[in-house]
Amino acid sequence: MRILVTGGLGFIGSNFIRYVLARNEEIQVINIDSMSYGANPSNLVDLESFKRYRFVKGDAADRGTLEPFFNDLDAVVNFAAETHVDRSIVVPSPFLYSNVYGTFALLEMARKHDIRGFVQVSTDEVYGAANDASYTEEDRLNPSNPYAASKAAADMFVLSYWKTYGLRSIISRSTNNFGPYQFPEKLIPKVIIRAIRNLPVPLYGTGKNIRDWLYVIDHCEALDLILNKGREGEIYNVSAGNEFSNLEVASSILAFIGKSPKLIALVQDRPGHDFRYSLNSSKIRREMGWSPRHAFDQALAKTVEWYLKNESWWSPLATDDVLDPTPWTKTFN
């Protein structure tokens, strides 16, 4: 099986490539990544001379770049995206470009070449805030920020290509991921790195916003199942049921590192900040027998350990700008 992975130098994409190559000796991966600021070639440095892996620096929104790789291709797994909500509040246009136009370009190429499978890696953010409920795949989309809106728009294009052209596509929507190789601007690595540096650990608003955390390897396993066993035209929510407030997550990290909870500093909330995300993932569990293999506390401890051991990976990335306590307050230039 030959698959095209886009955005494979990012956090989840790089974990996914390593996961599928190790699990399936028949699989070949072409990774197209534009190497935007969140990409990191060192994420897959161990695969550079691996026969079943090929990296191509290129823009997934550019059909000319994509064309040569669509011959003899079995499937596309589309991770390529701008992914930081705070940045989408300051400058939304790259989100429209990579997340919507990029998905459109890939769909067009998949349609032209009659590709057998197309997995769109989407997010719980498309449903918007969950008050008391846990959203199912049938619930309406109600995005609250430009990142979420761009992902929702991409999902709509994917569904339309299934309905209009019969393109064999599947959408996965997962909750917040954590684990090794996550860029330091995201909550968990930012808390770990600022704590290691004895810097205040900023939490937005009251710190009580709730996210449902999914260990990245559990997500990779779900995506691999979706790619191989998912039903065309379907959406699958992926969640582990680890709902914790940001305050709880930051406190656990500080305890693992042996730092005082007094490092936590509440800062001004960002606009459009959804209070809680929550997904009902009974469909993937029922249809594919998926369930998360990693307990939250152990996976979080493993993640903290990984950052403690891999300072050389994150240190060049963890600039003052990237660790900014309130990046969404930056002005548009």
Ligand SMILES: NC(=O)c1ccc[n+]([C@@H]2O[C@H](COP(=O)([O-])OP(=O)(O)OC[C@H]3O[C@@H](n4cnc5c(N)ncnc54)[C@H](O)[C@@H]3O)[C@@H](O)[C@H]2O)c1
């Ligand atoms: N991180 C999460 O918690 C989470 C949760 C649910 C869904 N997702 C989705 O999973 C996917 C991957 O997320 P991530 O956290 O690994 O993000 P990331 O920011 O770490 O990686 C994204 C990668 O996409 C690449 N990219 C961006 N625009 C591109 C373009 N036009 N052409 C080619 N490559 C491009 C970047 O260079 C980067 O390597 C995204 O689609 C995201 O919406 C993420």
